[in-house]
Amino acid sequence: MALDESLLYERVAADIAALIAAGALRPGDRLPSVRKLCRDRTVSVATVLAAYRKLEGDGLVEPRAKSGHFVRRFERPLPKKTPARPRLSLSPQRVSVSASVSALLESMRDPSVVPLGGGVVDPELLPIRALNRTLASLARELGTAGATYDMAPGLPSLRRQLARRSLSWGLSLGEDEFVTTVGAMEAMHLALRATTRPGDTVVVATPTYFGLLQLVEELNLRALEIPSYERTGLDLDALDRALSQARIAAVLCMPTFDNPLGALMSEANKERLVRTLAKHEVPLIEDDVYGELALDGSRPRPAKAFDKDGLVLLCGSVSKTLAAGYRVGWLSPGRFAERVERLKFSMTLATPTLTQMAVAEYLQSGGYDRHLRSLRAHFAVQVHRYREAVAQAFPAGTRISEPLGGYVLWVEMPRGVSAFELQAEALDRGIAIAPGPIFSARGAFPSTIRVSCILRFGPRVEEALATVGDLASRQIERGRRLDVA
Amino acid sequence: MALDESLLYERVAADIAALIAAGALRPGDRLPSVRKLCRDRTVSVATVLAAYRKLEGDGLVEPRAKSGHFVRRFERPLPKKTPARPRLSLSPQRVSVSASVSALLESMRDPSVVPLGGGVVDPELLPIRALNRTLASLARELGTAGATYDMAPGLPSLRRQLARRSLSWGLSLGEDEFVTTVGAMEAMHLALRATTRPGDTVVVATPTYFGLLQLVEELNLRALEIPSYERTGLDLDALDRALSQARIAAVLCMPTFDNPLGALMSEANKERLVRTLAKHEVPLIEDDVYGELALDGSRPRPAKAFDKDGLVLLCGSVSKTLAAGYRVGWLSPGRFAERVERLKFSMTLATPTLTQMAVAEYLQSGGYDRHLRSLRAHFAVQVHRYREAVAQAFPAGTRISEPLGGYVLWVEMPRGVSAFELQAEALDRGIAIAPGPIFSARGAFPSTIRVSCILRFGPRVEEALATVGDLASRQIERGRRLDVA
Numbered sequence: 001m002a003l004d005e006s007l008l009y010e011r012v013a014a015d016i017a018a019l020i021a022a023g024a025l026r027p028g029d030r031l032p033s034v035r036k037l038c039r040d041r042t043v044s045v046a047t048v049l050a051a052y053r054k055l056e057g058d059g060l061v062e063p064r065a066k067s068g069h070f071v072r073r074f075e076r077p078l079p080k081k082t083p084a085r086p087r088l089s090l091s092p093q094r095v096s097v098s099a100s101v102s103a104l105l106e107s108m109r110d111p112s113v114v115p116l117g118g119g120v121v122d123p124e125l126l127p128i129r130a131l132n133r134t135l136a137s138l139a140r141e142l143g144t145a146g147a148t149y150d151m152a153p154g155l156p157s158l159r160r161q162l163a164r165r166s167l168s169w170g171l172s173l174g175e176d177e178f179v180t181t182v183g184a185m186e187a188m189h190l191a192l193r194a195t196t197r198p199g200d201t202v203v204v205a206t207p208t209y210f211g212l213l214q215l216v217e218e219l220n221l222r223a224l225e226i227p228s229y230e231r232t233g234l235d236l237d238a239l240d241r242a243l244s245q246a247r248i249a250a251v252l253c254m255p256t257f258d259n260p261l262g263a264l265m266s267e268a269n270k271e272r273l274v275r276t277l278a279k280h281e282v283p284l285i286e287d288d289v290y291g292e293l294a295l296d297g298s299r300p301r302p303a304k305a306f307d308k309d310g311l312v313l314l315c316g317s318v319s320k321t322l323a324a325g326y327r328v329g330w331l332s333p334g335r336f337a338e339r340v341e342r343l344k345f346s347m348t349l350a351t352p353t354l355t356q357m358a359v360a361e362y363l364q365s366g367g368y369d370r371h372l373r374s375l376r377a378h379f380a381v382q383v384h385r386y387r388e389a390v391a392q393a394f395p396a397g398t399r400i401s402e403p404l405g406g407y408v409l410w411v412e413m414p415r416g417v418s419a420f421e422l423q424a425e426a427l428d429r430g431i432a433i434a435p436g437p438i439f440s441a442r443g444a445f446p447s448t449i450r451v452s453c454i455l456r457f458g459p460r461v462e463e464a465l466a467t468v469g470d471l472a473s474r475q476i477e478r479g480r481r482l483d484v485a
Numbered sequence: 486m487a488l489d490e491s492l493l494y495e496r497v498a499a500d501i502a503a504l505i506a507a508g509a510l511r512p513g514d515r516l517p518s519v520r521k522l523c524r525d526r527t528v529s530v531a532t533v534l535a536a537y538r539k540l541e542g543d544g545l546v547e548p549r550a551k552s553g554h555f556v557r558r559f560e561r562p563l564p565k566k567t568p569a570r571p572r573l574s575l576s577p578q579r580v581s582v583s584a585s586v587s588a589l590l591e592s593m594r595d596p597s598v599v600p601l602g603g604g605v606v607d608p609e610l611l612p613i614r615a616l617n618r619t620l621a622s623l624a625r626e627l628g629t630a631g632a633t634y635d636m637a638p639g640l641p642s643l644r645r646q647l648a649r650r651s652l653s654w655g656l657s658l659g660e661d662e663f664v665t666t667v668g669a670m671e672a673m674h675l676a677l678r679a680t681t682r683p684g685d686t687v688v689v690a691t692p693t694y695f696g697l698l699q700l701v702e703e704l705n706l707r708a709l710e711i712p713s714y715e716r717t718g719l720d721l722d723a724l725d726r727a728l729s730q731a732r733i734a735a736v737l738c739m740p741t742f743d744n745p746l747g748a749l750m751s752e753a754n755k756e757r758l759v760r761t762l763a764k765h766e767v768p769l770i771e772d773d774v775y776g777e778l779a780l781d782g783s784r785p786r787p788a789k790a791f792d793k794d795g796l797v798l799l800c801g802s803v804s805k806t807l808a809a810g811y812r813v814g815w816l817s818p819g820r821f822a823e824r825v826e827r828l829k830f831s832m833t834l835a836t837p838t839l840t841q842m843a844v845a846e847y848l849q850s851g852g853y854d855r856h857l858r859s860l861r862a863h864f865a866v867q868v869h870r871y872r873e874a875v876a877q878a879f880p881a882g883t884r885i886s887e888p889l890g891g892y893v894l895w896v897e898m899p900r901g902v903s904a905f906e907l908q909a910e911a912l913d914r915g916i917a918i919a920p921g922p923i924f925s926a927r928g929a930f931p932s933t934i935r936v937s938c939i940l941r942f943g944p945r946v947e948e949a950l951a952t953v954g955d956l957a958s959r960q961i962e963r964g965r966r967l968d969v970a
Binding site: 014015016018019024025032036037039040041042105108109120121123124126128129131132133135136137139140142143144145146147148149150151152153176182183185186189193197198199211214215218220323324325326327337338341342343345346347348349350351352353354355 | 513515547548549550551552555590593594605606608609611613614616617618620621622624625627628629630631632633634635636645648649651652653654655656657658659660667668670671674678682683684696699700703705782783784808809810811812827828830831832833834835836837838839840854
């Protein structure tokens with residue numbers, strides 16, 4: 001074997017060792033066959049054999065008669081090439097909005113954590129089996145579907161269904177007035193990019209969903225916060241003042257059941273909002289993801305219903321009501337259609353085909369409205385029971401929102417409580433909560449948390465809420481002792 | 486365009502303007518497709534395009550990427566906040582680039598058009614039925630899969646398979662070194678946003694895929710063009726000079742079988758590229774979507790193989806080899822992992838679950854390598870036959886690339902040919918081609934076209950190529966007559 005050949009086998013061996021260390025090849029896994037590796041790496045059989053012998057010598061792999069080489073099973077853990085990311089510990093000194101959001105998102109992956117901080121709706125409440133069966137049938141029957149795609153505006157059959165559904169929202173959008181997207185997040189992203197340029201100022205409600213604040217920040221936009229209230233939603237007087245004082249590129253809000261307040265703007269206020277913005281030629285980006293989830297069973301009209309100028313960009317998805325993992329959403333972009341379609345091309349090129357097909361067929365089948373009725377009824381009960389448990393468990397003086405739609409509670413505790421500290425303390429006990437400051441660009445709401453009622457109410461939830469309430473009470477007590485001392 | 490031809494386009498434009506004035510075509514309505522109007526009026530594509538350009542110029546209609554032309558929704562331009570902003574290096578040439586890309590993308594939807602201009606690989610060449618069956622089984626068996634998602638870095642089982650495959654690319658990436666994406670376009674988008682800020686300058690090869698140029702422009706970046714050559718790929722000496730003269734935020738290129746040249750950088754040059762950029766601390770965004778498609782059956786190592794500093798962001802997908810409509814891609818983001826994962830959250834939140842699962846299972850099943858071998862062999866034959874047909878049919882003096890991988894040809898014709906005119910003339914005859922100028926930020930390559938060998942070679946392709954060659958020859962002859970006259 002020539003010198004460079006021997007270097008070659010060492011490189012091949014080192015690459016495989018690295019894969020084993022990284023866990024990509026696991027104990028018991030079979031290594032690629034000698035012939036395959038020869039082809040893949042364009043090296044000789046001798047080189048591969050030498051590499052495998054070296055790995056054997058190093059104790060990493062073992063040959064099995066007639067079967068090839070396998071990664072050895074070890075008693076002691078292998079050293080990791082890429083260390084598993086350390087679990088974020090949130091010490092009070094080092095809290096920041098971004099660390100807090102990271103910890104929250106990471107906790108959503110851990111099924112042992114009680115997800116009061118948010119996450120996806122319990123799959124058992126969703127017609128996911130029916131939807132998956134539809135997908136399975138389409139994938140089997142349509143043969144080559146999935147090999148090709150429909151670029152923006154997206155799959156015609158889905159847009160047709162959305163156009164039909166828009167009637168039940170109190171709108172009458174044509175199928176040409178929709179662009180399908182990879183969930184509502186891509187819709188919001190497209191809407192913001194279509195209406196703004198880096199450095200522009202956009203109005204956001206406060207409090208509002210932290211994902212929107214993150215999006216605004218990442219698009220290099222400035223967030224101008226306008227208060228939002230539980231009874232009325234966005235403060236339109238404050239908005240008027242802002243519009244007369246600053247150059248606003250767009251307004252981003254959730255007029256129908258916002259997150260985290262569950263607020264619903266009245267029809268009159270929606271109309272005033274749309275008119276005011278039209279007067280200033282400012283686009284409204286309307287996040288309507290909770291629009292179907294009125295707890296009283298109604299379906300309020302989106303603000304888009306009052307749009308005469310094509311200035312309202314309506315964003316929605318099936319993530320809260322059907323299947324978050326399908327990532328099927330939409331944008332009705334009004335007069336920004338051309339720009340949105342162009343941007344969509346260089347974001348994701350097209351929305352995946354088969355999942356769009358499955359959602360379109362499911363919507364056409366007619367079971368969706370029945371499902372929505374039962375889902376709304378379920379959340380009405382859930383939210384009620386969570387509210388009662390919070391009221392019992394949390395410190396005196398705690399204010400709990402009474403959402404009209406959606407499934408989150410906004411829980412304002414007395415000033416002695418630090419929401420960030422509470423998040424860290426609760427996470428230590430296997431419970432995730434969303435601290436108030438992440439719902440504001442300026443880190444307001446220091447003593448408030450959002451509680452998501454996605455897990456079916458029962459002893460696990462009750463205990464978790466009792467624990468969090470207890471932790472909050474102890475914070476207040478500690479504060480009192482410090483005051484006395 | 487002859488004199489009577491130019492009167493013709495004005496008449497077509499006037500007729501459409503009359504329809505708009507009479508309200509028969511309303512704001513937001515789509516104009517007839519170029520081809521339909523050609524048929525209806527028995528005029529050429531050039532005439533219709535000229536008519537539509539005039540209507541655009543008059544502010545009556547607007548083109549929408551991939552959708553055609555629409556009656557504008559408002560008479561006066563939008564205020565400063567929302568206007569279509571000037572494109573990078575705006576010039577009359579650049580305006581036709583956009584119309585040309587729109588026409589090209591629009592033509593991809595029309596199955597009656599011979600798709601020499603690009604599109605997705607013929608589904609019959611792909612194991613799409615097997616993949617769809619896998620998807621169907623998963624959707625049926627896994628019950629509630631699809632209701633939930635794995636946020637970035639994405640589905641572990643897919644990342645594990647990618648880590649294993651990276652061995653056959655000559656890398657040894659761990660599963661923690663991948664982020665799954667909605668196709669390679671989202672990967673490129675994430676990589677660019679993670680490494681740049683609006684206003685930054687990025688290096689792009691010229692010629693390069695028009696989609697990347699569009700992406701660069703839409704992220705408000707400046708494109709600095711560095712020549713790329715068929716034999717050697719990116720001009721590294723020119724890159725050296727650029728790096729010493731300008732502040733470069735990132736380099737975007739396809740070292741392995743670029744689009745449109747099919748060029749492959751040597752290992753030595755890949756190493757030099759990575760080292761040079763590391764010295765300047767400049768990230769390399771490596772688009773590797775054609776990496777598996779070497780026409781000689783090899784699998785060249787990506788430039789990422791030489792990355793010691795985590796500065797190479799490797800982008801790939803299964804769109805060219807398995808299923809474009811699944812939109813499954815990946816990014817190995819090196820040291821930018823944290824930022825990429827954060828950005829992914831506010832782009833699409835998560836990559837759809839079930840399609841990732843299906844691709845992971847398909848990759849694990851082991852049939853992929855066999856499929857790739859036959860796909861490569863197929864393209865080797867295809868590209869050869871297309872080359873021969875072009876060589877026969879096109880004007881004397883035409884240079885045809887000899888790609889080492891991928892499935893596109895770069896066809897440089899004598900100066901007398903206008904690629905834009907050729908595109909219009911060919912589309913008039915039901916044939917799409919991609920004109921050279923759309924592959925350059927400055928509209929270079931006026932007499933070059935890209936020919937995609939995606940349709941199985943046969944009489945339909947042969948005739949189409951003969952027609953395009955004939956049209957090109959006629960352009961040259963017309964030019965000669967004008968010279969004589």
